[in-house]
Amino acid sequence: MKYFIKVVLAESYKQHRNYFNNKMIYVSLFLWPLLSFLASYYSYKAFDLEESAISYINSGNILVFLLIGYMAMSFFRSVVQSAWRFSSERQSGTLEYIYLSPASRLAVLMGNALSSVFESSVVMLVFGILMIFYNRESLHANVVGLVVVMPIYVIMALLWGVFINACFLYSRDTDFLFTILEEPMEIFSGVKVPVMIFPGWAKLLSCIFPLTYALEALRQVTLNNSDLGTIKITVLISILIIVVLLAATLITIHIVEKHVRKTGNIILF
Amino acid sequence: MIEIKNLQKVYDVKRRQSFFHMTREKVVAVKDISMRIDKGQIVGLLGINGAGKTTTIKMLTTLIEPTNGTYSFDGIDAIANPDLVKRQINMIAGGERMIYWRLTAYENLWYYGQLYGIDNTLLKKRIEKLLQIVGLEDKADLPVETYSKGMKQRLQIARGLINDPKYIFLDEPTIGLDAVVTQDLHKEIRSLAKDQGKGILLTSHYLSEVEELCDYIYLVNKGELVIEGTKKELTDYVFARNRYVFSVRGMDKKIVCRLRDNLRMIDPESEVLFEDGSCTIISKAELSSAIAEFALKEKLVINELHKQEPSLEQAVIKLSKNLERKDTQIA
Structure with missing residues (x-):
């Protein structure tokens, strides 16, 4: 376990140094979600939200509704991007050396996702928290529920990232996954509009x-x-997704390693 | 000891026939290679005409799984247990890739050290020692992108030693380096084998490098082993005849003719070639003393007389030409 954590931390640090050298990257990673968020927010202004079909959305909390959507989205989007970036390891030849080492592949992928999850979304997260705090009167929160849901959500985002990372390792031609997973995720997950x-x-x-x-x-x-009773189905589905993602990731890592050893495509870029 | 027997790698390659139609075909990258690497030994792997050197190295490093054959690593079945092997090997490739340019040398080594789970205190000491060995201790905290080609290559060497491997695979380690850096690296490679007892497999396009460093050489062509042996055994095999270089003051065609007649009494098949005031004598027989006696008898002043040892390069070129000729005849 100690070895596993060492690899996770080393990989996170390496990715941090590799991709987050320039402070401007934090601004660029924040700017796009912010503009998208503002566009959505002002689009809602055109509608009478008091007549909304969704019981918990009204004109008072639409800002928080969207902020939660965009904060969560920035987490999930960042892990997909991290997977896409990880494919550059193949081009630089460093992937070969990672595979040459006995390090846990899961730990390497987790380290990459971990670095990306927090670094790519930290500014959006801080912005969102400040905005929510400023609009705190529109919150109607269940603290116990929030304490339970938050870690589940972070773990889910991480594992989603690890899984996508593992898929990207299969071959150099998996970049299409980025196109499939990024935009549709924003549209269909209910970031702007409730599902x-x-x-x-x-x-x-x-x-x-x-x-x-x-x-x-x-x-x-x-x-x-x-409370937890009300959202127990969603929580149970989330836990099930975590288990399925973990299993799928482990299987994918195994398949990828077998595939690259058979085809030798680890050296192709 | 590393021992591979009849190792083979066949790739299943897709060929696009049209937009909707794809066919599969088998491509044999390595047909049949057997070799052995002992601890403390530098073994050369030379190849001619897309020989399958890289595939062989990738199989030895467990990055590629062989289609057939056996691979024993200090008694371990390395094909079935690649994870047991990974801790004890490393690879150093030439070129500027395979290191993180935005990280410093120290950070690169630290990262790779973590991948091997090395204890932090030990790792710190090892990194400092390795940086000192490769002469980068003063530049350890600079980003690799600011390094020269030679410095990057030296960092590669340090990276390849981070886990203190028992066996090291060197794939064109001095490609593109200048003579001084190359000499330093040669010294380091020799020391790794002779002083530290590491088993080393070296592939290189520079035959003089293989000649200088390797104790034993395998020559492969089109995925098959052509010949193996020490440098001496290889050149003796290829050059079955001795070559002498002989020149005297005032050498002319008449002297050459008399020399030829004289030597043909000993070896009727001997050849005497005259060019640029100097003779090259080729013969199966040992002719050193006969040539010297001829010069004394003729009262000639000798400028040069020596037996020419063929280089590995000459041997490989000759062998390569023979193989090409054979291929053409078969075709």
Whole structure:
């Protein structure tokens, strides 16, 4: 376990030094979600939210509703981006040396996701927390629920990142996953619009993104004062997703290693 | 000891025939290679015509799984247990890739050290020692992107030693380096084998490097072993005849003719070639004393007389030409 943690921390540090040298990157990573958030917020201004079909959305808390969506989204988006960035290890030849070492592949991928989750979303997180604090009167939070939901959501984001990282390692041609997973995740997970009002086919698509469940649980406990009893189905599904993601990641890592040893594609870029 | 027997690697390669149609074909990268690396020994792997050197090294480092054959690593079945092998090996490749340019040398070594789970106190000491060995201790805290090619290559050497491996695989380690840096690296490689008892496999395009460093050489062609042996055994095998260089003051065609007649009495198949005022004599027989006696008898002043030892380079070029000729005849 000590060895595993060493590798996770070393990988996180390496990625931090590799990609977050220039402080401007934090600004750029914040700017785009911020603009997108503002666009969504002012789009809602055109509608009468008091007549909203969603019980817990009103004109008073729409800002917090969207902020939670964008904060969570920045977590999940950052891990997908981290996986995409990790594929550059193949080009620089360093992936070969990672595979040459006996280090746990899960620990390496986790370290990469961990670094990205916190570094890519830290400014958005701070901004969101400050804005929510400023609008705290619109919160209707269940503290116990929040304490339970938060770690579940962070673990889920991390494992989603590790899983996507593992998929990206399969071959140099997996970049298409980035296109498939990034934008659709924002659209179908209910970041801007609640999943509840989606048509059936879109609801079906939203089911495949863990972010959907994380957002639903987070919004329920922060805006609707929902206790654990009310959101138990969402929490159980989230825990199930965590277990499935972990298993899928371990299997993918095994398949990837077997595949690269068979095809030798670790040296192709 | 590392011992591979009849190692083979066949790739299943997809070939696009049209947008919707793909066919698969088998590509044999390594047909049949057997070799052995002992501790404290530097073994050279030379190749001709896409020989499969890199695939062989990747199989030895467990990065690629062989299709057939056996691989024994200090008695461990390395194909079935690659994780047991990884701790005890490392690879050093030439070029500027494979290190993190934005990180400092210290950070690079620290990162790779963590991948091997090395205790932090021991790792710190080892990094300092390695940086000293490769002469980068003063630049340890500078980003690698500010390094020269030679410095990056020296860092690669330090990285390859971070886990104190028993066996090291050197894949073109001096490619693109200047003569001074290359000499330093040669010294280091020799010391790793002779002083520290590490087993080393070296591939290089520079035959003089292999000649200088390797105790034993394997020559592969198109995935198959062509010949193996020490440098002497290889050159003796390829150059079955001796070569002498002989020149005297005032050498002319008449002297050469008399020399030829004289030597043909000993070896009728001997050849005497005259060019630029000097003779090259090729013969199966030992002719040193006969040539010297000829000069004395003729009262000639000798400028030069020595037996020419063929270089490994000459041997490989000759062997390569022979193989090409053989291939053409078969075709």
